[in-house]
Amino acid sequence: MTESPIKSSPIDIPEIPVEIVSEEEMALIEAALAATRSSLSSSVAPSCPSRLSLLSTISSSQFQSNAKSTETITFHSKRPLSGCSETQTINDVEDLGNLGRAQKKVKVPKSLLYRFRRKKGLAVTDITSTEWCEKQMEFSLLRGKPKKTKAMEAGTARHEKLEEEVIKKVKIHVKSVEDIWALKLMNFIVGANQLFFEGMTRELPLIGFLEGVWTVGVIDEIRMPSTGNIRNPLLVDTKTRSQATLPSEAQKRNGRLQLMCYKYLWDNVVSDNFPSDHFFDFFRLNPEITLSKEIKEQTASSGFPAQI
Structure with a gap:
């Protein structure tokens, strides 16, 4: 018994856009990741996922200048960590160490x-x-x-x-x-x-x-x-x-x-x-x-x- 090869039609591979990040932009990203990693390792529990992946996938179009890049990183760092409880409030990247302290107040109905x-x-x-x-x-x-x-x-x-x-x-x-x-x-x-x-x-x-x-x-x-x-x-x-x-x-x-x-x-x-x-x-x-x-x-x- 012989096996005949299956004739396959050519597959159209879509072109993946490639964006080149400059050294200056990479330095800003690495600085933000380093600050986030040090804060998470000292205070955040392992079961609470971080936003490292989100920060690493920011496109270069968001970093047109040093000032704008800094504002973008600060904006994303103020958002709550994905998967964490909504009762936690983060004011900045430096405040990630106080996740256990900041909790949302729950109003108890009066009798x-x-x-x-x-x-x-x-x-x-x-x-x-x-x-x-x-x-x-x-x-x-x-x-x-x-x-x-x-x-x-x-x-x-x-x-x-x-x-x-x-x-x-x-x-x-x-x-x-x-x-x-x-x-x-x-x-x-x-x-x-x-x-x-x-x-x-x-x-x-x-x-x-x-x-x-x-x-x-x-x-x-x-x-x-x-x-x-x-x-x-x-x-x-x-x-x-x-x-x-x-x-x-x-x-x-x-x-x-x-x-x-x-x-x-x-x-x-x-x-x-x-x-x-x-x-x-x-x-x-x-x-x-x-x-x-x-x-x-x-x-x-x-x-x-x-x-x-």
Whole structure:
């Protein structure tokens, strides 16, 4: 068997353009490579590729003069190394030794507690609403609370009626944030006195510093039945329902959690370690401010020592 040679057609070889680099241009390139090599060998990890190949492939058309050549090398050296993390920033060839130090700052999103409750404290209902449905609580903060339904309005009216049975409301106009907090503290003192002398009060506002977080809440009802010399407060939470059915186990658990938070808050309030200085700082209150005349008159009429 004989083998016959394969006749091949002539191959067109494209002409490769050749550019001659002058000695002056080569000297500039070698100087830049030497500076880059010394910096990379002392600080850059082997897994991070350098730009030596990029610098060595710069065409001679970019080097028309010494000044222009220097500017071109500086421009390429300021670009980040290919394959390296984008969090690194290089200002010049001489700065390559500080690659490990220069890192991009990553912004950490602030918590919902900081964004929505940093000026008025965490409410007990915030805790129970989060336990009931975290996503619903998030939507209510970001998108606003849903409109009140007829069942919700009926529940609000029921709470107001129960409050009017034991407390007489008085409308007072406030002029500052200090006036608002003065009213809250005064309502707490009046309610605590009513609890002590009458054995029951309703809609009692509370505020305490729990686990490093300022927490606020309003207890629906507190009773203090007397059994001899022992008087233990009994916390009551009123729940209204749109249907005449018993609540589910999940609803009962949520109600128990709310009462436990109120109990924890109550124990914190009746103790003698209320951080008043931290209270003024957190809520940005001025302890030396003069309250409005209407607030002082109401305070004096309630039996508290106040200058009118």
